[in-house]
Amino acid sequence: xxxxxxxxxxxxxxxxxxxxxxxxxxxxxxxxxxxxSPIKNVEEKQPQQIEVPPEIQYVENNTxxxxxxxxxxxxxxxxxxxxxxxxxxxxxxxxxxxxxxxNYQKSNGYDDxxxxxxxxxxxxxxxxxxxxxxxxxxxxxxxISLMNNKIWPNEKIDFDFLGNTYRLAGVxxxxxxxxxxxxDGHEExxxxxxxxxxxxxxxxxxxxxxxxxxxxxDTFMRIDFxxxxxxxxxxxxxxxxxxxxxxxxxxxxxxxxxxxGKIVVYEASRQFDC
Numbered sequence: 001x002x003x004x005x006x007x008x009x010x011x012x013x014x015x016x017x018x019x020x021x022x023x024x025x026x027x028x029x030x031x032x033x034x035x036x037s038p039i040k041n042v043e044e045k046q047p048q049q050i051e052v053p054p055e056i057q058y059v060e061n062n063t064x065x066x067x068x069x070x071x072x073x074x075x076x077x078x079x080x081x082x083x084x085x086x087x088x089x090x091x092x093x094x095x096x097x098x099x100x101x102x103n104y105q106k107s108n109g110y111d112d113x114x115x116x117x118x119x120x121x122x123x124x125x126x127x128x129x130x131x132x133x134x135x136x137x138x139x140x141x142x143x144i145s146l147m148n149n150k151i152w153p154n155e156k157i158d159f160d161f162l163g164n165t166y167r168l169a170g171v172x173x174x175x176x177x178x179x180x181x182x183x184d185g186h187e188e189x190x191x192x193x194x195x196x197x198x199x200x201x202x203x204x205x206x207x208x209x210x211x212x213x214x215x216x217x218d219t220f221m222r223i224d225f226x227x228x229x230x231x232x233x234x235x236x237x238x239x240x241x242x243x244x245x246x247x248x249x250x251x252x253x254x255x256x257x258x259x260x261g262k263i264v265v266y267e268a269s270r271q272f273d274c
Contacts, residue, residue, distance in 0.1 A: 251267055
């Protein structure tokens with residue numbers, strides 16, 4: 001299987017991505033927008049690869065994605081995790097993103113490819129991520145869209161959030177590129193990327209590495225959400241980062257977990273290799 005065969009599905013999901021928020025009566029309104037003019041209040045500099053390995057701490061079991069899970073052992077059962085703590089569902093509900101108490105359905109199945117029993121977890125239509133983090137509470141968020149939800153090496157996007165300008169920059173190497181036509185007849189370009197970093201540059205010019213991946217196998221990153229989830233008036237991120245085409249992997253990055261270049265990333269993934 002090649003990346004172009006799944007690109008249209010990923011592109012469809014991507015249409016739900018990237019919001020910025022400000023809370024009012026439990027519904028945040030889009031007071032901010034994408035700024036395509038030259039950046040004004042972020043220190044201007046060319047992003048470069050950060051040579052020292054970024055201090056990224058990956059944490060599991062605080063987030064979960066819907067779908068089929070292979071049950072190799074008891075710990076693989078997603079309900080084992082869902083039975084611990086209070087879970088919320090981050091999902092798109094029409095023109096808004098909603099964070100609501102989780103109401104899920106389960107079903108048992110069998111994976112012919114792996115020869116193993118499975119359990120499927122389904123939640124709200126448009127569910128992006130499930131979480132049990134206490135810092136995230138029920139609310140509604142009015143989304144806005146970034147210009148692009150994929151940031152290739154040597155590309156950058158500036159966006160305004162509550163009166164401050166932030167920059168997302170891609171750093172890495174492109175080995176080869178190809179143009180293909182998706183199911184809707186649109187031409188798209190795909191790059192083979194290695195040594196990739198996604199960097200966030202805040203209004204003070206401080207750089208934090210959000211992602212660091214040595215390589216991708218027929219896949220790439222996609223920003224699904226930008227907005228304030230933890231209530232500190234700074235942008236948080238939900239990013240799809242599958243390392244190969246037989247993996248679904250979603251990262252939750254909260255601004256309250258960034259400090260002096262160090263970052264905690266909440267990771268949820270499932271495999272469907274054959």
